[in-house]
Amino acid sequence: MQGVSLEAVRKVYGGTAVIDDLDLEVEHGEFLVLLGPSGCGKSTLLNMIAGLEPLSGGRIRIGGRDVSDLDPDARDIAMVFQSYALYPTMTVRRNIGFGLKMRGTPRAEVERKVAEVADLLRIGHLLDRRPSELSGGQQQRVAIGRALVRQPRVFLFDEPLSNLDAKLRADMRVELKRLHERLGRTMIYVTHDQIEAMTMATRIVVMDRGRIQQCDRPEAVYDRPANRFVASFVGAPTMNFLDGRLVPADGGVGLACGGMVIPLPGLEPPADGSQGRPVTLGFRPEHVRVAEDGGPGAFAARAVMAEPTGPDLYVLLATEAGEVTARMAPDRRIRRDAPLPVRLDGGRVSLFDPADGRRLA
Amino acid sequence: MPYQRVVLYLLLVTAALAVLAPILIMASTSLKPMAEIRDGNLFALPQAPTLEAWSTAWHGRGGSGGLADKFLNSFFIVIPALVLSVGLGAITGYALSLWRLRHANLLFAALLIGLFIPPQVTLYPMILLVRELGLFGTVPGLVLVHVVWGLAFVTLLFRNFFQSVPADLVKAARIDGAGFLATFWYVMLPLSLPVFAVAVILQFTYTWNDFLLGLTFSSRDSQPVTVALNNLVASQFGEQEYNVNMAATMLVALPTVLVYLFSGRLFVRGIAAGAVKG
Structure with a gap:
């Protein structure tokens, strides 16, 4: 096993388990993103992998070696912090070389490796500056350089882009992804930003309240969320949810909800999908299609508000079943309160159990 | 000149005179022979x-x-006491604030109590302790007493400073392979230089100016200069030699003035750093 393996990992603070019996296998060379709201335990988990936070139970293996009781510097990992945590009194050169120096690397070799990394990250001209003289993006590069220079087996990132402005964040996303492809090392990346997770991850682990909610490829997490929490956390604008009962409609099934039936053509009903079962229907704004000419599956709605974002137009619709957000082409003219019948792409919707939120279909 | 300016300068000059006048009189008196002091004003x-x-x-x-x-x-009392109390206080403050020690807060509370109890209260037990150690009346004994008294204050000073240092910095150093002392030496010490200046100045002044502990714990041979000054001024036969008294007092005050002058800038920066970050 070349990657990182967590086995029944637990963390208890004062009697409360913030991480509860968590198992996770990270393949070698994977870009794994731990995604979740603040307080879900993702940062704690990362700190435990780093060795900064002792385990309350379970084992952690890195590259097949049990590191559960090892100090951070013996684990063959490097970490990039949200605050960058650059040493304020050291120049960039000494910041990057500090880890090598602490390991007794000969000075000439430190110099050579620092220069190499600085070259790769295009910060060669900044080597003699202090962190306070750098911009946020430059500090970020230095922090990444400090991790790169030691060529660890695993890179850990703790929300490294949250302190950057939006434009820079998008640039750094691309850069990190490129870096991952180039180095081929395992990266574990903590974020609460689902765009970062979707764009960079080879696999996403969605966490909530100390448990893994879903662990899958980004497309799968987006298209087939394992439960209602994942469905609502991933995707912006968020998924629409309607509570109702499954009923027969137009030769398939539909959702009876608030005095109307929404047909769901193309939906495979769940195995235990007995008619009349209460379900929560979830569908993303892009799965609402305009059906101006009526036709099969169409139901009545009227536009309440339009939100143009540039490439897309999000329209808030009022239906008898409740309010629903739909994505439409940006050139569509929306008249407030005008009727705008729509239909749902039944093959793309999700059904959740209203009681425990798990996915039914 | 606008009248606010006039008022401002008036206030400043008055305050400066109030502080400087006694010093000027002392300096002037110390330069006079006794005959002139007896007759003149x-x-x-x-x-x-x-x-x-x-x-x-x-x-x-x-x-x-x-x-x-x-x-x-x-000097033999102040310099070792200064080095030991500031050095130990810095490390203790660092340990208390940046390393998750068991019962760190309890230890810190104990230190605070040490800071708030006046020395007079523990003078007697302290005398017994120093006597048992065989250090009573010696310079090392005085050093020990001053280190013990200074440690609580210096620790508090450094602990409050290090409390404002982001914990991520310690984490980063741990991942880079720096242990407790290496992190202190390479990362924290350079960061805390202004606080060091404050600690050195305050501890120097405090230890140098101390009279009570010097009087209690010294013997004839280990007497600090403050006690000697008191003896000189208080126990003379016949006529008071005002000029000698003034000269002696100024000599005793000189080292602290020099310390302030040489590290004054760092001192102000340290206080400002504490104010902003604390």
Whole structure:
């Protein structure tokens, strides 16, 4: 096993388990993103992998070696912090070389490796500056350089882009992804930003309240969320949810909800999908299609508000079943309160159990 | 000049005069021979300035009673006490604030209590302790007493400073392979230089100016200069030699003034850093 393996990992603070019996296998060379709201335990988990936070139970293996009781510097990992945590009194050169120096690397070799990394990250001209003289993006590069220079087996990132402005964040996303492809090392990346997770991850682990909610490829997490929490956390604008009962409609099934039936053509009903079962229907704004000419599956709605974002137009619709957000082409003219019948792409919707939120279909 | 300016300068000049006047009178008196002091008025400038009184204060009369060797005593007490209390206090403060120690808050509370109890209260047990250690009346004994008294304050100072240092910095250093002492030496120490200046100045002043502990724990041979000054000024037969008293007092005050002058800028920066970050 070349990657990182967590086995029944637990963390208890004062009697409360913030991480509860968590198992996770990270393949070698994977870009794994731990995604979740603040307080879900993702940062704690990362700190435990780093060795900064002792385990309350379970084992952690890195590259097949049990590191559960090892100090951070013996684990063959490097970490990039949200605050960058650059040493304020050291120049960039000494910041990057500090880890090598602490390991007794000969000075000439430190110099050579620092220069190499600085070259790769295009910060060669900044080597003699202090962190306070750098911009946020430059500090970020230095922090990444400090991790790169030691060529660890695993890179850990703790929300490294949250302190950057939006434009820079998008640039750094691309850069990190490129870096991952180039180095081929395992990266574990903590974020609460689902765009970062979707764009960079080879696999996403969605966490909530100390448990893994879903662990899958980004497309799968987006298209087939394992439960209602994942469905609502991933995707912006968020998924629409309607509570109702499954009923027969137009030769398939539909959702009876608030005095109307929404047909769901193309939906495979769940195995235990007995008619009349209460379900929560979830569908993303892009799965609402305009059906101006009526036709099969169409139901009545009227536009309440339009939100143009540039490439897309999000329209808030009022239906008898409740309010629903739909994505439409940006050139569509929306008249407030005008009727705008729509239909749902039944093959793309999700059904959740209203009681425990798990996915039914 | 706008009248606010006038008021401002008036206030400043008055305050400066209030502080400087006694010092000027002392300096002027110390340069007068006794005859002139007896006849003249206190505020008159010396007619025939002489350094004789300074020489007497330093060397004593007839080879005894001078402050010279007591100065050495004071330095032998102050410098080790300063190095030890600031050094230990810095590490203790660092340990208490940045490393998750068991019962760190309890230890810190104990230190605070140490800070708030006046020395008079624990003087007697302290005397017994130092006597049992066989250090009573010696310079090392005085060093020990001053280190113990200074440690609580210095620790508090450093702990409050390090509390404002992001914990991520320690984490980053741990991942880079720096242990407790390496993190302190390479990362924290350079960061805390202004606080060091504050600690050094305050501890130097406090230890140098101390009278009570010096009086209690010293013997004839280990007397610090403050105690010697008191003896010089208080126990003379016959006529009070005001010029010698003034010269001696100024000599004793000189080292602290020099310390302030040389590290004043760092001192102000340290206080400002504490204010912004604390």
